[in-house]
Amino acid sequence: MDLPKLAIAALGGTLSMQARHAGEGVIPTISGETLLASIPELTSLAHVTAETLGLLPSASLNFGCLLSVLSWAKYQVRQGAAGVVITQGTDTLEESAAFFDYLWDCDEPLVLTGAMRSAKQAGADGPANVLDACRVALSESSRRRGVQVVMNGQIHQARHVRKTDSLALQAFSSPVFGPTGLLMENHVHYFHPLVQRHALPLPQKTTHKVALLEASLSADTLLLENVVNLGYDGLVIAGFGAGHVSDRWATAIEIIAGKIPVVIATRTGSGATAQASYGFGGSEMDLIRKGALMAGFLCPRKARILLWLLIGCQRQDELANYLNHP
């Protein structure tokens, strides 16, 4: 039988981690090639190749690495891969997924996965997650859906997925929207229909910086007031509730918004920012009047990625079109 081609890139993370000596903490050591050899079922699904593009904890990935991985993934598709799977640490997986999704212009699926248990831990979830991710990447029903995250038998859309538990096996969820699909008895099922996608152009510059600050009770304005002087090109605020800050922060934000784009998201972990509900100083209506944009359902971290990508391709003026409001 003519099997499809599938390419896997390993970047590191818990999935690749084991302890060198008993009693030591786990560190990334297991290559993509070794991981592949531990999942013999894959050989009946596809001609799979694995490359180790990095062995890092995911906190140490950066946009430069992700751009290289993206170009590697697009090359695999040009070489005939029916889909691409990327394994990485779960700590920043939601950010990588959004980053790739904004830039992925292929019909072929790009699927990210990781593990919550390290390679030698009892009940390690890495191999099962990789196998599921490959099934999703090879499924005809995944085409033209952009980037998916597959963890613990669920499929999540890159724009909605978040790591919502620090250590539990069921660490990923898509608040409000729910998973977009499931794997059941090794079959891929989607619940949500395809949506039209428009990829952004690749950033022409990568040295610009977007700050992310979280509003907190009784916070001073020192960092906020210095954001522009420090050379930041954009600012995202993880605001209270429906996208609110203190009156003092609102005053500082008005000055900043006259110079660089400012996006206000919610720090709650679920739900959208408001647009037209509250009128007090520091409310969403006040902040919009002062020149900020509301992130809608986009979480603060993904709003920062979007703003960084838009500035990188000189499309920051179109920011409002990309923020998803109810």
Ligand code: ASP
């Ligand atoms: N705990 C993390 C993981 O799940 C570590 C990392 O993100 O690299 O892989």
